[in-house]
Amino acid sequence: xxxxxxxxxxxxxxxxxxxxxxxxxxxxxxxxxxxxxxxxxxxxxxxxxxxxxxxxxxxxxxxxxxxxxxxxxxxxxxxxxxxxxxxxxxxxxxxxxxxxxxxxxxxxxxxxxxxxxxxxxxxxxxxxxxxxxxxxxxxxxxxxxxx
Numbered sequence: 001x002x003x004x005x006x007x008x009x010x011x012x013x014x015x016x017x018x019x020x021x022x023x024x025x026x027x028x029x030x031x032x033x034x035x036x037x038x039x040x041x042x043x044x045x046x047x048x049x050x051x052x053x054x055x056x057x058x059x060x061x062x063x064x065x066x067x068x069x070x071x072x073x074x075x076x077x078x079x080x081x082x083x084x085x086x087x088x089x090x091x092x093x094x095x096x097x098x099x100x101x102x103x104x105x106x107x108x109x110x111x112x113x114x115x116x117x118x119x120x121x122x123x124x125x126x127x128x129x130x131x132x133x134x135x136x137x138x139x140x141x142x143x144x145x146x147x
Contacts, residue, residue, distance in 0.1 A: 007078060008050045010057035010067045011122045014039050016099075017051045020121050023098035024091055043080065070123030077117070079127040085114045088128045092116045095126070112136040 011017040014036055018028055021041045026049065032040035039051040052060075054067055061067070068075040082088050095118040096102035104125060108115040112135035117127045 002046050004046045004048065006048045006050055007076075008052055008057065008060070009120075009122070009124055010054050011051045011120075012054065013121070014051055014053050017121055020095075020098045020100060021049065021051070023094050025094075049078075070119075070125075074125060077125045077127050079115075079129055082128055082130050085130050088114055088116055088130050091128045092118050095120070110139075112139050 018033075018039045018041070021039075022028065026041040026043055029040040029042050029048070032038070032050075037053050037056045041049040041051060043049060057067060080091075082091065092102050099121055101119040103116060104119050105117045108129075113129060113131045115127055115129035117125055119125055
C-alpha cells in the first residue's frame with residue numbers, strides 16, 4: 001500500500017464543507033463518509049482531507065485537549081501543489097466564490113515559486129503553490145554552493 005496522508009479537520013457543518021471542497025476539485029469518497037458526521041474528500045491517490053463534525057472530531061482527542069478556534073488561532077497551514085500559476089489563482093478564486101476567504105496573506109512570488117493562501121469555511125488555511133523545479137534548482141544552486 002502506498003504511504004498516504006489523511007488530514008482530519010473539525011468543521012462546523014460537514015455538508016456545507018463538502019460543497020466547498022468539491023468546488024475546489026476534491027472528490028468525495030462516499031465509502032468513508034457519513035452524513036452529518038464525516039466526509040472523506042480525496043485530493044489525490046495519497047492525500048485525503050477528512051471533514052469531521054466537531055462532536056465526531058472531539059471523540060478522537062485526548063481528554064485534556066479542545067478544538068482550536070481557527071478564526072483566531074492557526075493550528076496548521078496545508079500546502080497543496082499545482083501544475084501552474086494559473087491553477088494556483090484558479091483554486092484560490094474558487095475558494096472565494098465558494099464562501100472561503102482568499103488571499104489571507106500577501107501573494108508570494110519568488111520567480112521559481114508562486115503561492116497564495118486562502119481559508120476554508122472554518123478558517124483552516126490552505127497554501128496552493130506552484131514551483132518550477134528547474135528554476136528552483138538553479139536559484140538554490142547559487143545560494144548553496146557545493147562543499
